[in-house]
Amino acid sequence: MNEQAPINLEYSTVENAPSAREQEVLSVVLDLMVEEGDGFSMASVAKRASCSKETLYRWYGDRDGLLTSTVQWQASKVAMPKLDDANLTLEAFSDTLNEFASSWLSVLTSDVSIALNRLAVAHAGNNKSSLGQIVLENGPYAMRTRLLPIFLKGQKAGLIDVRGDEAFRLFFGLVIADAQIRALLGDDKKPTKTEIKKFAQSAVEQFLKLCGSKN
Amino acid sequence: MNEQAPINLEYSTVENAPSAREQEVLSVVLDLMVEEGDGFSMASVAKRASCSKETLYRWYGDRDGLLTSTVQWQASKVAMPKLDDANLTLEAFSDTLNEFASSWLSVLTSDVSIALNRLAVAHAGNNKSSLGQIVLENGPYAMRTRLLPIFLKGQKAGLIDVRGDEAFRLFFGLVIADAQIRALLGDDKKPTKTEIKKFAQSAVEQFLKLCGSKN
DNA sequence: AATGCGTAGTACCGTACGGTACGGTTCTAC
DNA sequence: GTAGAACCGTACCGTACGGTACTACGCATT
Numbered sequence: 001m002n003e004q005a006p007i008n009l010e011y012s013t014v015e016n017a018p019s020a021r022e023q024e025v026l027s028v029v030l031d032l033m034v035e036e037g038d039g040f041s042m043a044s045v046a047k048r049a050s051c052s053k054e055t056l057y058r059w060y061g062d063r064d065g066l067l068t069s070t071v072q073w074q075a076s077k078v079a080m081p082k083l084d085d086a087n088l089t090l091e092a093f094s095d096t097l098n099e100f101a102s103s104w105l106s107v108l109t110s111d112v113s114i115a116l117n118r119l120a121v122a123h124a125g126n127n128k129s130s131l132g133q134i135v136l137e138n139g140p141y142a143m144r145t146r147l148l149p150i151f152l153k154g155q156k157a158g159l160i161d162v163r164g165d166e167a168f169r170l171f172f173g174l175v176i177a178d179a180q181i182r183a184l185l186g187d188d189k190k191p192t193k194t195e196i197k198k199f200a201q202s203a204v205e206q207f208l209k210l211c212g213s214k215n
Numbered sequence: 216m217n218e219q220a221p222i223n224l225e226y227s228t229v230e231n232a233p234s235a236r237e238q239e240v241l242s243v244v245l246d247l248m249v250e251e252g253d254g255f256s257m258a259s260v261a262k263r264a265s266c267s268k269e270t271l272y273r274w275y276g277d278r279d280g281l282l283t284s285t286v287q288w289q290a291s292k293v294a295m296p297k298l299d300d301a302n303l304t305l306e307a308f309s310d311t312l313n314e315f316a317s318s319w320l321s322v323l324t325s326d327v328s329i330a331l332n333r334l335a336v337a338h339a340g341n342n343k344s345s346l347g348q349i350v351l352e353n354g355p356y357a358m359r360t361r362l363l364p365i366f367l368k369g370q371k372a373g374l375i376d377v378r379g380d381e382a383f384r385l386f387f388g389l390v391i392a393d394a395q396i397r398a399l400l401g402d403d404k405k406p407t408k409t410e411i412k413k414f415a416q417s418a419v420e421q422f423l424k425l426c427g428s429k430n
Numbered sequence: 431a432a433t434g435c436g437t438a439g440t441a442c443c444g445t446a447c448g449g450t451a452c453g454g455t456t457c458t459a460c
Numbered sequence: 461g462t463a464g465a466a467c468c469g470t471a472c473c474g475t476a477c478g479g480t481a482c483t484a485c486g487c488a489t490t
């Protein structure tokens with residue numbers, strides 16, 4: 001999914017990590033999602049992955065299970081970014097936020113993330129599966145979980161002054177703004193690398209201006 | 216699946232306001248969208264609207280035509296907010312933005328809006344229809360078109376100092392933040408009326424703090 | 431060599447749904 | 461009053477797809 005993973009329990013144990021062959025299958029599913037959205041059939045997966053439908057059903061139970069495994073696998077692939085350490089300068093704090101924001105925007109506007117989020121949004125609408133919840137937990141919630149400690153460090157270092165949940169909402173808004181929903185709706189004007197850099201930098205500046213405890 | 220709809224010309228012209236009977240049908244479609252997402256069938260529409268499927272196909276050509284008409288009808292219902300007039304005080308400007316923000320957040324987190332956006336996002340993924348474009352134009356783009364004149368007036372009155380497109384992105388982010396995507400993904404923690412008020416007020420404050428030309 | 435497991439490939443089944451056809455009824459215009 | 465259109469209700473058709481069953485084959489262990 002668009003973001004990283006506070007690791008999925010089913011895959012957090014060693015023996016549940018997908019094998020190489022399974023990863024081939026899941027990778028095919030991701031490709032098909034990007035190409036065709038939710039419309040791809042089990043047969044198309046089997047054909048492109050050179051496996052039988054029976055195998056798909058034995059491994060994943062049903063279509064929803066396959067989708068769920070794919071989403072969780074993708075979530076598990078995003079690496080956890082390392083935080084910065086003890087004595088924190090405004091410079092380092094700002095840089096960390098900046099890098100985080102850039103990476104976040106890049107991921108959210110990537111083809112895979114868009115396809116995954118579209119799928120999750122669609123499934124959240126047909127009360128058919130829990131993909132919406134899964135993406136929600138591995139997307140916005142995970143980002144929040146990751147950012148809060150950073151904000152906390154910034155606050156302890158006296159660099160910002162704001163409650164954590166407000167800080168997250170503010171940071172999300174400044175960084176992402178309308179980029180994600182526009183991408184999901186099919187806006188073809190996707191931000192370029194340089195625009196992303198610019199957005200991120202601007203967002204961090206604004207964030208610090210609003211939350212900075214300089215005054 | 217089906218390619219082309221023999222689009223009813225009466226609905227493609229300007230004076231295409233749906234009749235009362237048609238509004239009954241479209242209203243049923245909206246209800247079913249909220250209840251079942253994209254999953255409802257033409258038969259279910261016909262049954263609940265007490266009309267025949269043949270009528271649906273005669274009026275709308277195909278399923279996509281029905282969805283398109285519904286989306287456009289819903290879009291046409293959103294009233295244009297009136298701008299404020301000539302000599303502009305900071306107070307009035309701020310109030311206008313505040314009301315706009317509240318209303319915007321309310322709409323975006325309403326059941327109907329969520330259902331429509333889910334549908335549009337899903338269809339933007341299955342390159343099957345142009346619903347994504349339609350919602351994009353009647354959603355973010357329309358909001359932008361509506362806000363830009365307001366920003367311009369504020370700028371001419373010396374209340375803010377920022378380029379229009381940047382102002383829109385900033386305002387969107389501050390007001391909406393993660394509310395819409397969370398709602399689309401099925402987050403059950405929808406903002407209450409009072410939270411919306413608070414978010415809007417806070418967003419406008421922050422907007423003015425960042426764009427205010429007082430310094 | 432024989433046995434057995436896992437899987438590819440494919441044929442098959444049931445169902446749901448988009449779209450059409452048609453008989454019967456109501457509304458409208460002349 | 462009558463013709464014709466619109467419309468309701470329903471039966472029907474074709475197809476696509478989820479899911480299952482079955483066969484054949486590769487490969488390992490014995």
